[in-house]
Amino acid sequence: MATIADLLSEGSIDLSLVAGNKDDAIERMADLIDASGxxxxxxxLIKAVHAREDAGTTGLGDGIAIPHGKCDGVDRPALAFARSDEGVNWGAPDGSLANLVFLIAVPEAAAGNEHLRILASLARSLVKADFRNRLMAATTPQEVRQILAGISA
Incomplete structure (x- = not known):
């Protein structure tokens, strides 16, 4: 069974995201998806992610944002992860800044079940403080992938 880590390459992980706002972060996350191939x-992809944000924020609170886009800007499901020590204002309901940002990109044809399965799997894990703390403490992309390897995609 595929895991969340299988959707990430080491090049699609940024452990020191610096972004002035969520638009800057989305641009950087698109670059990370590019690194996945x-x-x-x-x-x-960027237009699809912005369209989703316009429909309602993907800032979940607790320092988490999971922006996503369904579009033909990608040829397969892909994931990017960025960690921001300063945090990015994602408009979360609790007012928290996003320190952990996952961008999910799926082709339009695979958008239904695949997109929702990835989103649900991530959200179930990210509600756990110990899981978030492990991601915040990770020092290498390899370590991030090891943490995410335990989550089914």
Whole structure:
């Protein structure tokens, strides 16, 4: 069974995200998706993520944001992860800044079940403070992938 880690390459992980706002963060996350090799069209992906944000924030609270885009800007499901020590204002209901940001990108054709399964798996794990703390303490992309390897995709 595939895991969340299988959707990430080491190049699609940024442990020192610096972004002035969520638009900057989304741009950086698109670059991380590009590093995974799944990106076909960066602008299409960014537009899809912004359209989803316009429908309602993907800032979940507790320092978490899971922006996502369903579009033909990627050729397969892909995931990017960024950690920001300063945090990014993602408009979370609790007012917290996002320190842990996961971008989910899925092709339009695979958007239904695949997209929701990845989102649900991540959200179930991220509600646990010890899991979030492990991601905050990770020092290498390899360590992040090991932490995420325990989550089914």
């Amino acid at each position: 799944a990106l076909i069209d960066r602008d299409v």
